Amino acid sequence: MDIRYAFFPGAAVLLAGAIVVGGGTCIPPTVSPIERAFAGCPQQASTLSVQVDGTGPMHYQWRRYPRTFPGVVPIPNSDSPTWTITSTFLSDAGQYDCIITGACGSITTPRYRLAVLTPDRASTGATPGSDGALTNDDFIVFISQFFEGDIRADIGSVGAEPLPDGQLDNNDFIVFIGLFFEFPACP
């Protein structure tokens, strides 16, 4: 008697939930715009963000694609539509995405690019790594990054905009030269 009494209220709750979903009111997450690029300045905060529509609550998992090895690495404590690097270094340049899970599905964004707008890429002897000074060594390291297809050299897009576009071309050189001669300015 007691067991049967307890069972029916539970069944009623499940049925009510199914009606809401079947009624078309629950919308899977979508992101807009699809493609996004970001740029950060050295030792300043950089923020990546995603704009989502759909039925919440929404949960977010940002991920990073490491530059030096294959695979994708989840970023801890990143359950937010924005993810901020509190102090940005050249090593943060690269590709990121975000898995968004809503009430009725999940979506993974395309890879977003983050450029770090620093001309300080070398120390004495053209050794990679910043040293707070701007010299010929920084040109040498930037040029070698460029010709090696290193994602850290992708700092310019069409019109010499200081944003990464996945291409290594003249725009990256123009942005680098601008950063070099205006050091320490960063847009």
Ligand SMILES: [Ca+2]
């Ligand atoms: Ca570029």
